Amino acid sequence: MRIKHFFRLKNNPGKYNVTLLTGTIITGCVLLLLLIGVIHTPYDTEAMDTANKFAGFSLRHLMGTDNFGRDVFSRVIRGGQTTLKIAVGTVFIGLLGGTVIGAVTGYFGGLVDEILMRINDTIFAFPSVLLALVIVSLFGSGTIHVIWALGIAFIPSFARMVRSEFLRYRDSDFISVARMQGAKSVRIMFLHIFPNTLPVLLSAVMIGFNNAVLAEAGLSYLGIGVQPPEPSLGRMLSEAQSYLATAPLMSAGPGLMIILMVLGFSLLGDGISE
């Protein structure tokens, strides 16, 4: 897949893959903004300016200021970083656990497959926010716990996908050849089959990011996700909601950031599978 062809449609190379292109642009801009934010934000995220609270959009404060006069734009960037950090951790755990479970069950089949998939389907049927809620209520809130909670909740969907891919390749000719050459199972699984699952997996990773951003924002909105003083998009929205009558613009910034992140990742996911 050369870069020149990357943005073309698989089944129609004459046309651009608009979905993938838009997704790349949105995600690229968001990531760039968050990256610059590591080095520099326009204001200190905790600096209060009580004379200037609930300011609307202006060139000085791109997304206005909040109930303490803090710059919403700077806080949105920090919150976005937190969200991204959690999303990366979550997808990593889900991917790792899901790949191992999916590979073993898909490749070997049999009783282990039956039992693990039964458990898998049960967890899969449970909404991830709720599962995370259970885990957070057991171990407490905070960034690390949210990552573990959502990561575990995401394992089943990855496992299911990897399993079906492994099932597809398990009996194909190139695997039989490798087996005849005396390759060990682990080698076949990870050197021969796994690379073939990458395109599907990449699309799943993007969908995973999309869900992780939504789930993290939801948990933080409920007040059991990221804890203060770490800025979080979900909590900013829940704070902004109390001032909805007087300062409706305060919720626009964090809301927009969540939408852009989710939109970018979901377009990337769709685009890759096209």
Add this chain to the structure above:
Amino acid sequence: MKYIVKKLIMMAFTILVISFVVFLAFRFIPGDPALMILGGQSSPEKIEALRQEMGLNDPVMAQYLRWLGGLLRGDFGVSYRYSMPVLSLIGEKIPITLFLTLEAFLLMVVISIPLGIYTAKYSGGLIDRVLVVINQIIMAVPPFFSGILITWLFGMTFRWFRPGGYISYKVSFASFLGYLFYPALAIALPKAAMAVKLLRSSVLTEAKLDYVRTAYSRGNATNDVLYRHVLKNAIIPVVTFLGMTLADMVAGSLIVEQVFGIPGLSKTLLTSISNRDYPVVEAIIVLIAVIVVTSNVAVDLIYRALDPRIRAEE
């Protein structure tokens, strides 16, 4: 018939496993419930006596069976915090969350199926292209943010409803459902957008198949082909999707209840989590698990009724 029985047994088994896992999980967390009820200052003898009374010294399996037996009889245990039966704490709140979820689900179906058919029928047209873009954006809106937007737009700008003016179903069932309309809309919109997208692409995929051409060549009109041939097949993946979202909608309800100040299960669950009031948390989670698993089985059965090919396979 045999299939249905098998499904029901599987369902009971799944619920049993979930309840066991939930029970075990909450036994393994640090912290002595007896200590939590009596507080730090009470004497060890008193705590020991309460532990004995609560049956905490029995083997785990015996405790589980007693708890499960209680659940089946409608006895959900006693709240650590409020010292009252869990059922009387959450009983009145179950219908609120349930009706919110159901209303959201109905709204999603009512919005998405006509729109999905419409966009597929006129695909490539201007309205379709605009809707596809809008759809993609709505899908990215988390339910609590759509809730905030709806509160601001319909509640504060147009004043079509009073935010926070929840009316109990005991006072007036109709106004109760009326107040739930906007929260339900907040939950339904993002999911409806996904369903529209799925139905549209499903109809378009089906429309390329040979049987469609055959149907046209026999002289059928577009609408006949669409409703009597294509839709029958195209709706099947959408039903699966709708079924899966029902579980998500329960979770969505829990979040959106907070946005609109609805006194449903959400508030109780959240305060119980922060108070470490485990009997309440356990009960609510098992309850939601039962709802989720039951709805999945229901979807499975509907799916079978819709698609004769699955029945024929057995």
